[in-house]
Amino acid sequence: MDLYEHQGKDLFERHGIPLAERGVAETPEDARRIAEQLGGRTAVKAQVQIGGRGKGGGVVLTQSPEEAEEAARRILEGGFQGMPVTSVLVEKLVDLAEQFYVAISLDRSSGAYLAIASAEGGVDIEEVARERPDALRRLRIDPLAGVHAYQTRWLAGHFHPDARAGAEDVLRRMYNVLVDADASLVEINPLVLLKDGSVLALDSKVTVDDNALFRHPDLAELESTFPRDPVEARARAAGLQYVKLDGEVGIIGNGAGLVMSTLDVVQQAGASAANFLDIGGGASAESMATSLEVILSDPSVRVVLINIFGGITRCDVVAEGILAALARVEPSVSLVVRLDGTNAEEGRRILAEADHPRIVPAETMLEAAKIAASLAREAA
Numbered sequence: 001m002d003l004y005e006h007q008g009k010d011l012f013e014r015h016g017i018p019l020a021e022r023g024v025a026e027t028p029e030d031a032r033r034i035a036e037q038l039g040g041r042t043a044v045k046a047q048v049q050i051g052g053r054g055k056g057g058g059v060v061l062t063q064s065p066e067e068a069e070e071a072a073r074r075i076l077e078g079g080f081q082g083m084p085v086t087s088v089l090v091e092k093l094v095d096l097a098e099q100f101y102v103a104i105s106l107d108r109s110s111g112a113y114l115a116i117a118s119a120e121g122g123v124d125i126e127e128v129a130r131e132r133p134d135a136l137r138r139l140r141i142d143p144l145a146g147v148h149a150y151q152t153r154w155l156a157g158h159f160h161p162d163a164r165a166g167a168e169d170v171l172r173r174m175y176n177v178l179v180d181a182d183a184s185l186v187e188i189n190p191l192v193l194l195k196d197g198s199v200l201a202l203d204s205k206v207t208v209d210d211n212a213l214f215r216h217p218d219l220a221e222l223e224s225t226f227p228r229d230p231v232e233a234r235a236r237a238a239g240l241q242y243v244k245l246d247g248e249v250g251i252i253g254n255g256a257g258l259v260m261s262t263l264d265v266v267q268q269a270g271a272s273a274a275n276f277l278d279i280g281g282g283a284s285a286e287s288m289a290t291s292l293e294v295i296l297s298d299p300s301v302r303v304v305l306i307n308i309f310g311g312i313t314r315c316d317v318v319a320e321g322i323l324a325a326l327a328r329v330e331p332s333v334s335l336v337v338r339l340d341g342t343n344a345e346e347g348r349r350i351l352a353e354a355d356h357p358r359i360v361p362a363e364t365m366l367e368a369a370k371i372a373a374s375l376a377r378e379a380a
Contacts, residue, residue, distance in 0.1 A: 001208045004047040006089045007222055008204030011181060015173045018166075018200050022091040031072030031090050035065040038092040044071040045089040046080040049226065051205075056081055061093065084227055094200060098160045099190035100167060101125050103205075104141070104174050106184040113141040113178065115171065117155040121190035147175040159193075166199030167191060181219065182212030231297050238290045240277060247272025248376045250295035250304040250333075252288075254279050254313070262307045265365050271373035274301045288318075289325035296331055302379035305372040306337045307365055315339040315347030323354050334375050336360045338368035 003011070006024050013019060023034035024047070035042045046058035053059045058080045060071035072088045079085050099121035107114040118136045120128050128135050137155050141147050149168070156167035170191060178186045187205040194200060213220040228236075235242030241256065245263075249271045253259035256278050263273045275298065279291050295301055308318045318339060326335075335358050339347040351359055360375070362368035 001210050001213070001219070001223065001226075002049040003204075003206045003208065003219075003222065004049065004087070004089075004225070005045060005204050006047060006087070007225075008186075008206035009089075009201070011177055011206060012173075012201055012204055015177050015180070017170055017173045017177075018198065020092050020094050020200055020202065022089055024087050025072055025090050026076075026087045028069045028073035028076065031088060032065045032069035034090040035062065035068035038090065040064050041093040042068050043089075043091045043093055044068050044075065045091065046075045046085045047087045047089055048080050048083050048085060050081065050083065053080065086225075086227075091202075094192070094202070095195045096192050097195045098163060098193040100156075100159055100163065100192070101128075101136075101187075101189045102155070102167065102171055102174065102191050103185065103187035103189075104171070104178050105186075106178075107140065110140055111143075113143060113175070115139045115141055115147075115151070115155055115175075117159075117167075117171070119158050119160075121192070125189060141175070143179075147172060162197050163193035163199055166193070170199060170201065177206070181206065182209045182215060183207060184209055231294055234297070235277070235290075235294045238287070238294070240279065240287070240291060240294065242278075242294060243276040244298070245273050245275050246300075247274045248300055248302045248380075249372045250274045250277075250298065250301040251307070252277050252279055252291050252295065252304065253307045254309065258307060258309055262305065262365065262369070265369040266305065266372060269366070269369040269373040271369070271376050274298055288321045289328045292325055292329045292331065292335075296329065296333070301333060303333050303372050303375040304331065304335045305368055306335060307368060308337075308339050308341075310339065310341030310344060310347070314343040315341055316343040316350055317347075319347035319350040322351070322359075323356070326356060326358070331358050333379065334358055334360050336362055336368050336372045336375070338362040338365055340365075 021038055025031035042062050044060045062068040062071050075085050075088055101118040101121040104113055104115045116138050120135050152168040152171040156164045159167050174186045183206055185207040188201045190202050192200050192202050249266050251262050251273050253262050259278050266273050279287055
């Protein structure tokens with residue numbers, strides 16, 4: 001779960017990371033009032049879960065409360081890169097001397113945390129890494145040992161001398177944020193040295209592990225503040241693992257690994273998946289009907305591929321669930337069904353005897369993907 005900037009900064013504040021004075025506005029009038037309280041000169045920032053705000057007009061530097069009000073109105077009414085914006089962060093402008101980049105993320109490949117620091121902050125860090133890799137310092141942190149002073153000292157060692165002590169302290173506190181919030185990423189771009197010698201975090205990017213939200217009810221409550229696709233919201237409410245994709249073949253499978261493999265095989269067959277939907281360990285009539293309703297509500301879906309491997313749930317039970325679901329949901333597209341595993345032959349027999357006009361049986365996953373891809377092309 002990606003937090004908005006102001007939510008990440010609230011976490012930073014709890015852990016003692018220094019920040020500029022700020023306020024959150026949901027109306028242009030609120031932005032003007034906050035700007036007045038902050039002395040007039042402010043940065044008005046769109047609160048969205050995507051990057052590129054500086055280049056795309058999502059951050060506006062204003063010199064008066066009137067300008068802050070107008071900037072907030074434009075952002076709140078116009079959105080940012082096609083996404084709705086319901087709030088803006090109004091932050092006091094500060095006098096910068098230097099800008100830096102610091103981040104700590106979870107590195108699953110090594111089973112450790114990866115800390116990155118660069119003396120070139122406030123810019124596209126990917127571009128810096130590509131064109132000037134020596135400008136970044138990287139260091140792995142053992143989660144059992146935690147972060148040590150010599151590590152933060154080395155990471156900030158190429159920063160401006162006046163910023164090193166403050167940056168080291170911020171890095172230690174960022175690590176605490178990462179661990180305490182069960183985050184997979186804590187990033188500040190830029191971390192700045194002010195002309196008065198102090199160090200501040202002018203931005204925040206925090207990604208929290210969704211699977212750990214049960215341990216953080218305060219963070220779990222923030223989910224309601226994020227825009228959510230109505231189809232994804234419906235799937236989530238039904239306990240389904242659903243992710244919207246850009247293709248035309250709707251996918252239903254049981255087990256994340258099987259669904260991922262199905263996406264790959266559909267791609268290999270010359271089509272693209274419209275979604276990832278893991279129905280879980282069972283495939284009851286209720287869960288299958290809900291899954292079909294979710295997928296068929298996506299207008300881009302031209303065909304549905306149901307790929308089930310019977311294990312704990314037998315394929316004959318799955319077949320009966322599919323037929324029961326079709327009694328509730330009238331599909332407008334074909335359903336390619338591949339059953340394998342426990343009682344697969346019985347499940348196929350049940351579907352064959354039902355002779356439903358929308359069901360297209362397939363023996364193997366590759367055959368099912370090829371049929372689905374062909375039907376999707378025909379429906380285009």
